[in-house]
């Protein structure tokens with residue numbers, strides 16, 4: 002059993018004696034009291050970087066590591082209370098002052114400032130705007146620099162600042178939001194507490210590209226037998242290699258056994274005949290997906306759940322290709338699929354409660370947070386992503402660069418700006434979607450190249466794809482990479498030249514665009530769509546949207562999620578800025594404030610907990 006299954010630290014008496022109970026691989030029991038305080042101090046100062054990395058990152062430590070770090074006294078794989086009593090008895094009557102942390106000498110090594118500066122720099126970079134991790138380092142620094150009592154006072158002050166911050170409110174909100182999405186229900190009556198999931202022991206993944214590989218890994222890590230199907234020989238070979246690498250790294254990181262032999266690879270969907278559930282992850286192409294669903298419906302054993310990882314195609318249309326449409330649901334994962342914690346479970350109007358419950362539970366088993374969403378074009382996450390991406394393209398047309406836009410979004414707290422994220426996902430995915438929607442016109446379209454159905458459109462994403470630049474997978478996209486599959490994004494002079502040439506061709510004058518405009522146009526367009534989604538009943542509540550954005554796209558948790566963030570900025574302010582941008586860009590419907598946003602703003606910026614109530618109130622007929 003893993004060491005880090007649980008670490009329970011029990012305070013025994015008030016004497017800093019702690020016992021940790023955990024299932025252990027190590028049997029030796031080490032008592033901190035057997036070490037000299039000086040040893041601890043030397044260890045702690047020398048190991049400052051390591052200690053602070055535990056504290057600011059909120060990293061879980063194993064019982065063994067906690068013991069090694071001197072956080073606890075003893076680890077037992079027997080009864081923790083008995084061990085605690087024994088430990089207490091062994092020190093009873095002995096002077097305990099030497100054990101009190103407050104009495105430890107705390108020498109300040111000459112290079113401690115340098116160490117702290119380095120740690121602070123790293124923590125600031127990783128924190129992406131979160132103040133708690135940075136404050137942790139400040140507190141540790143105070144503990145080293147000041148006498149114990151003063152250090153504690155400083156820590157108290159720092160804690161008080163955090164406690165009353167907007168970030169604390171956002172994190173508390175997010176904590177409960179993540180729990181709220183677990184109590185899901187659908188309009189058809191499926192519910193988390195009454196709909197019974199089916200057991201799934203064997204699953205198939207069809208299509209082993211960017212997504213199928215990560216999904217295969219997550220299924221295998223969850224203990225399922227997996228049939229992984231890919232028609233292209235070259236892709237299959239590359240997929241095998243990639244999956245093996247991910248599993249090896251995962252096993253090493255988690256100290257878990259390697260599960261390579263749980264996966265059987267195949268070249269034909271026939272291999273999926275005896276599985277309990279299929280996840281289709283082929284190209285985003287309705288005709289192709291339909292033909293695969295027809296085949297699966299014919300060949301799979303009765304009762305097999307047929308799921309699609311589509312980014313936004315109609316689940317109902319796919320269900321209609323099968324003999325049992327009630328067994329079809331969307332299981333929408335996020336790239337990289339073995340890393341991102343989100344699963345959108347898309348219920349079509351005909352998906353049975355059992356099918357929804359099974360997908361929701363399987364997601365959980367795979368270590369994901371499953372969020373149930375309704376069926377519409379692009380569902381929740383990607384529906385909000387579209388106006389966000391389009392604003393980013395407009396900003397390029399107006400004079401910004403991918404690096405500038407990404408920097409603003411990364412400063413806000415995203416792990417990747419919109420262009421880096423698109424390169425990771427693959428630019429061809431959305432290109433296929435736009436082609437299917439008839440949005441991609443030939444280059445000869447001239448003046449109309451930037452207009453679709455009377456609204457402003459940017460063909461930049463299409464033009465990039467026409468150059469074979471699909472992002473990381475081809476080694477070129479909005480950035481350049483050292484090789485196909487490379488991950489380090491470098492600015493690409495070709496792209497800058499291409500943008501200049503595009504501006505000249507379309508008579509666009511580049512202007513200086515400031516940080517605020519980039520942030521507001523991208524985020525408020527995304528948030529506006531979020532309100533529309535709530536109004537349409539596609540997401541059950543703002544919490545669902547916020548969890549989707551934090552876990553699916555890396556929206557900074559300390560900002561709560563896009564809907565919470567809008568409330569924190571002030572709905573009236575968001576409304577007013579959208580009105581402003583829509584006035585400047587009347588040909589961009591995504592900037593026209595949604596009527597729900599207007600209603601909420603007119604209700605006086607109510608707390609997010611009251612939005613559902615207002616959402617459900619019938620609108621005035623006056």
Ligand SMILES: CCCCCCCC(=O)CC(=O)SCCNC(=O)CCNC(=O)[C@H](O)C(C)(C)COP(=O)(O)OP(=O)(O)OC[C@H]1O[C@@H](n2cnc3c(N)ncnc32)[C@H](O)[C@@H]1OP(=O)(O)O
Nearest residue numbers: 247250312335336337340383416422430431488553554555
């Ligand atoms: C209309 C719109 C249509 C859109 C098209 C379809 C799109 C969709 O349907 C929905 C989507 O998926 S959109 C994409 C959503 N994903 C994101 O936004 C990812 C944002 N980035 C991150 O979270 C972190 O940077 C990330 C997690 C990537 C990396 O974080 P760290 O730097 O902390 O990572 P590490 O600790 O070094 O590594 C963790 C694992 O991630 C792997 N990895 C890192 N960078 C990567 C990259 N650039 N590309 C792929 N994988 C990457 C890394 O290898 C490691 O995995 P293992 O090596 O297996 O352990």
Ligand SMILES: NC(=O)C1=CN([C@@H]2O[C@H](COP(=O)(O)OP(=O)(O)OC[C@H]3O[C@@H](n4cnc5c(N)ncnc54)[C@H](O)[C@@H]3O)[C@@H](O)[C@H]2O)C=CC1
Nearest residue numbers: 208209210211212231232236282283284285311312336426
């Ligand atoms: N790339 C992304 O970030 C995300 C993509 N998706 C969706 O997942 C699906 C797959 O996307 P990607 O993995 O990015 O595409 P990809 O292009 O990287 O991979 C698709 C794979 O499917 C294979 N394939 C095509 N026809 C097949 C068939 N008949 N049988 C078996 N394999 C077949 C292809 O050879 C290719 O290896 C799409 O529906 C996409 O919208 C969903 C979430 C995120």
